[in-house]
Amino acid sequence: xxxxxxxxxxxxxxxxxxxxxxxxxxxxxxxxxxxxxxxxxxxxxxxxxxxxxxxxxxxxxxxxxxxxxxxxxxxxxxxxxxxxxxxxxxxxxxxxxxxxxxxxxxxxxxxxxxxxxxxxxxxxxxxxxxxxxxxxxxxxxxxxxxxxxxxxxxxxxxxxxxxxxxxxxxxxxxxxxxxxxxxxxxxxxxxxxxxxxxxxxxxxxxxxxxxxxxxxxxxxxxxxxxxxxxxxxxxxxxxxxxxxxxxxxxxxxxxxxxxxxxxxxxxxxxxxxxxxxxxxxxxxxxxxxxxxxxxxxxxxxxxxxxxxxxxxxxxxxxxxxxxxxxxxxxxxxxxxxxxxxxxxxxxxxxxxxxxxxxxxxxx
Amino acid sequence: xxxxxxxxxxxxxxxxxxxxxxxxxxxxxxxxxxxxxxxxxxxxxxxxxxxxxxxxxxxxxxxxxxxxxxxxxxxx
Numbered sequence: 163x164x165x166x167x168x169x170x171x172x173x174x175x176x177x178x179x180x181x182x183x184x185x186x187x188x189x190x191x192x193x194x195x196x197x198x199x200x201x202x203x204x205x206x207x208x209x210x211x212x213x214x215x216x217x218x219x220x221x222x223x224x225x226x227x228x229x230x231x232x233x234x235x236x237x238x239x240x241x242x243x244x245x246x247x248x249x250x251x252x253x254x255x256x257x258x259x260x261x262x263x264x265x266x267x268x269x270x271x272x273x274x275x276x277x278x279x280x281x282x283x284x285x286x287x288x289x290x291x292x293x294x295x296x297x298x299x300x301x302x303x304x305x306x307x308x309x310x311x312x313x314x315x316x317x318x319x320x321x322x323x324x325x326x327x328x329x330x331x332x333x334x335x336x337x338x339x340x341x342x343x344x345x346x347x348x349x350x351x352x353x354x355x356x357x358x359x360x361x362x363x364x365x366x367x368x369x370x371x372x373x374x375x376x377x378x379x380x381x382x383x384x385x386x387x388x389x390x391x392x393x394x395x396x397x398x399x400x401x402x403x404x405x406x407x408x409x410x411x412x413x414x415x416x417x418x419x420x421x422x423x424x425x426x427x428x429x430x431x432x433x434x435x436x437x438x439x440x441x442x443x444x445x446x447x448x449x450x451x452x453x454x455x456x457x458x459x460x461x462x463x464x465x466x467x468x469x470x471x472x473x474x475x476x477x478x479x480x481x482x483x484x485x486x487x488x489x490x491x492x493x494x495x496x497x498x499x500x501x502x503x504x505x506x507x508x509x510x511x512x513x514x515x516x517x518x519x520x521x522x523x524x525x
Numbered sequence: 526x527x528x529x530x531x532x533x534x535x536x537x538x539x540x541x542x543x544x545x546x547x548x549x550x551x552x553x554x555x556x557x558x559x560x561x562x563x564x565x566x567x568x569x570x571x572x573x574x575x576x577x578x579x580x581x582x583x584x585x586x587x588x589x590x591x592x593x594x595x596x597x598x599x600x601x
Binding site for chain 1: 543594
């Protein structure tokens with residue numbers, strides 16, 4: 163009979179059926195967003211969302227109400243076993259893999275992920291950072307709720323941005339160290355130890371601000387800023403450029419759009435898998451914070467009080483950054499959240515079963 | 526009774542091919558979807574979809590129907 167093997171590695175696992183054709187379903191817990199689409203999609207009922215709901219709600223005891231949570235408004239990653247697959251029921255059909263919005267479940271056939279096989283559908287999603295427009299400001303890296311973006315940048319040398327002359331007359335210098343203490347660029351090192359006094363100025367660090375010259379009690383420092391005196395004609399603008407590139411870890415990216423939203427240079431383009439709406443019923447919300455914790459997009463947050471007596475919403479929902487995955491609606495103990503999916507962008511497929519499964523995601 | 530398939534529903538998972546006891550007796554080494562080497566078996570997955578090759582050999586046990594996740598193969 164059918165016998166699958168399951169290999170568990172921490173919270174990740176692989177379900178494998180070895181035959182001439184090797185089918186392997188791989189689950190990565192750190193990528194999973196706990197949305198539950200796989201659970202509702204699996205045609206044989208082999209998947210369950212595990213203890214995402216109960217455990218996340220149990221965590222609610224930790225915070226009692228607003229204030230603790232507000233202090234840590236941005237969600238703390240919920241480290242739970244999010245999905246379990248019963249290997250005795252699983253037939254390795256790949257439906258969970260095809261419908262998983264983040265590639266946490268991936269079916270490979272003979273080592274090839276089904277997203278790369280034409281016969282299987284996948285979502286039309288992407289996150290692109292245009293290197294030509296990118297200013298390498300790292301705003302997206304800081305905003306990304308999944309730490310999926312790394313901006314690697316190489317700063318220009320300070321010495322290429324300013325020019326000038328600086329000299330210290332060591333005969334006159336009394337090694338008082340005042341210049342060293344005031345130097346904003348930490349370019350001056352003074353050793354005041356009796357008998358071995360010294361002063362060293364690092365010209366690679368000096369920005370010719372002339373603070374040392376002005377403060378020196380014995381006028382031992384001679385300095386001039388050439389950039390100030392003669393303009394910047396002898397500086398090469400090429401050398402002043404910040405170089406680098408943006409790296410997106412595709413597996414972690416959930417296409418929430420924070421990077422696109424915060425980018426000051428319009429360098430980011432994000433395509434989400436679903437269109438729809440996210441609505442929080444403020445009257446039903448019990449402010450437990452389970453949704454705030456679980457939301458992979460930081461699209462749900464507690465508002466911050468504007469002062470005593472101000473009346474606020476219980477939870478604020480930002481549709482702009484929501485991917486309509488539905489994790490919050492699943493987890494909410496008060497059924498206060500409604501996520502509606504109105505359109506799904508996936509590659510075309512002939513199979514009626516697959517199309518029905520995609521249609522079932524709409525509501 | 527007759528063994529029927531609906532390729533529109535099929536996910537190509539190949540569970541029926543493995544589960545079928547007739548297949549197992551004809552081609553024990555080949556159980557497992559696309560890779561079967563002989564068309565002597567009752568059914569196989571071809572190009573990602575289930576296809577009947579020798580439905581006359583079917584013993585009508587219903588095992589395939591039981592395992593199929595999407596009603597792509599059944600006895601009628």
